Amino acid sequence: MDDFALGVLTNIGLFSFLALSAYLLLVAGEMSFGQQAFFGIGAYAGGMLTALYGWPLPLAALAAMALGGLAQLLVGLPTLRLRGLTFAMATLAAAEMFRILFELFHWRVERGGELAGPDGTQGFRGIRWIFEHGIEPADYLLLVYALLAAVLALLLWMERSRLGAALRGVGLDPELAASVGIDVRRVKLGVAAAAGALAALGGVLFAHHNTYVEPRNFDIMLGVHSLAYALIGGLGTALGPLLGVALDIGLLESTQYFHGYRMIVFGGLVAVLLVFRPRGLLDERMVTWIRQRFS
Amino acid sequence: MLELRSLARHFGGVRAVDGLNLTVQDGQIFGLIGPNGSGKSTTVNVIAGLLPPTAGTILFRGEDIGPLPTHRRLRAGIARTFQNIRLFGQLSVWQNLWVAQNSAEDLARRGFFTRWLGGQSGVRDEIARLLEFSGLAHKQNELAANLAFGEQRRLELARALAARPKLLLLDEPAAGMNSEEVGQLRERILSLRGSGVTILLVEHVMELVMGVTDRIAVLNFGQKIAEGTPAEIQAHPAVRKAYLGGEAA
């Protein structure tokens, strides 16, 4: 496999974590324009732990996930209500705030005779754990996809449980969910924490893939894309957002065909879908239909 | 079972419910009737916790449930159906019943993880029974949105029962039904009598109300204008006046 294809495939995998985190919130009826912030928190925290403090990547990833989950929980606590756009606005504001904080964030420590660590707008270089441990790009690709498969399996299993049905119920009609005895706020807070952790995991893997991150990586367009991936792919199954990512990165960004027109095609696709399939390509109806065909 | 004391709910200047006193005894089927806009649905919504009251107290089994949020009222034993059918349209019939199993008994019997992440095996029988009761067994894997109107009404009732209610609030369960369906609904409601559930039935279809209730209260402009047995209510001049607009008084 050539480097380009490897890069594209790895990116599809990495952004899938972000798309899945946006998806989880959408299923629970909450729109987030700010998942890039938790992706960024994961990237910075995970990168700092391995590059500056010598943590092994798995441990750093777990810590970064905990931090990402906590951060999103804190955004959710005052803003997740039964109804309304409060949470959407808060995530957007929080994401911009975090991006600015990354720009102001200088944490330089000496590593092997040189200063390393986040350097404001200069970014954060030298996140080299996978090279120091002799992991080839192709192996890393496998690692990313193995983790993605594990997350996906967990989500698909959860979706078939009563919790999964309740989560969907909360998203479809929160008042009705409360009326049948579901603690809507608690479900939403749980989802927020899970979504934050998932985005952070993607961020850790992103930072170690690129070895370099900068605040600009985590701008609003990344959040809008991840939201669109989930909306295009569909809210009927956790496979939906992956379809969205694959369509955008795999088809639009990677083929030269749409070169220069990518955002126009992408935006058009989102607009058309929102009108004709408001819950995406793989919506509940489609998933039920497929399930009935193959069982 | 249920006692409303000077209950009020205003929407701006509209006094939808205005100083309502009502007592429903254990095991009763209690009818709540009144002209359009007289405050019946508002009363149900306030009891179920979807709307906070403007004033007054709601006692459920002797306790003030005012501070309880909606989901806790369900767990305490109050389940309801909606005048405008509300189901999780994108969930299957089976799942609609599954997610509604949140009674105090269910909470006590199964641990947190079993309840939310455990499989379907422990609840199959009970859901099968509910599907049987509502005649929806053959539709269990269908999305609720794909059901016919009458089936959706039946699913709503089954869903309310999935919560093992002590008090069941039915908001116009016969609305839009033909007389055959009303007959079936009547049988279903009567079959619940004696199973220990108390019912507050809001209904316009007099054939149903008069046939199943033990006692009826009549609302007009948010206030109770009469209360009594079905026979007393049918003979009550104020009721005839409220319904027929004065000519019959």
Ligand SMILES: Nc1ncnc2c1ncn2[C@@H]1O[C@H](COP(=O)(O)OP(=O)(O)OP(=O)(O)O)[C@@H](O)[C@H]1O
């Ligand atoms: N959410 C609301 N906001 C404003 N006004 C409301 C609201 N809900 C109900 N009302 C008003 O309160 C009054 C009582 O309405 P309610 O729905 O309780 O009547 P009802 O007895 O259930 O009538 P129907 O037989 O038509 O169902 C009406 O005047 C209605 O317009």
Ligand SMILES: [Mg+2]
């Ligand atoms: Mg009504």
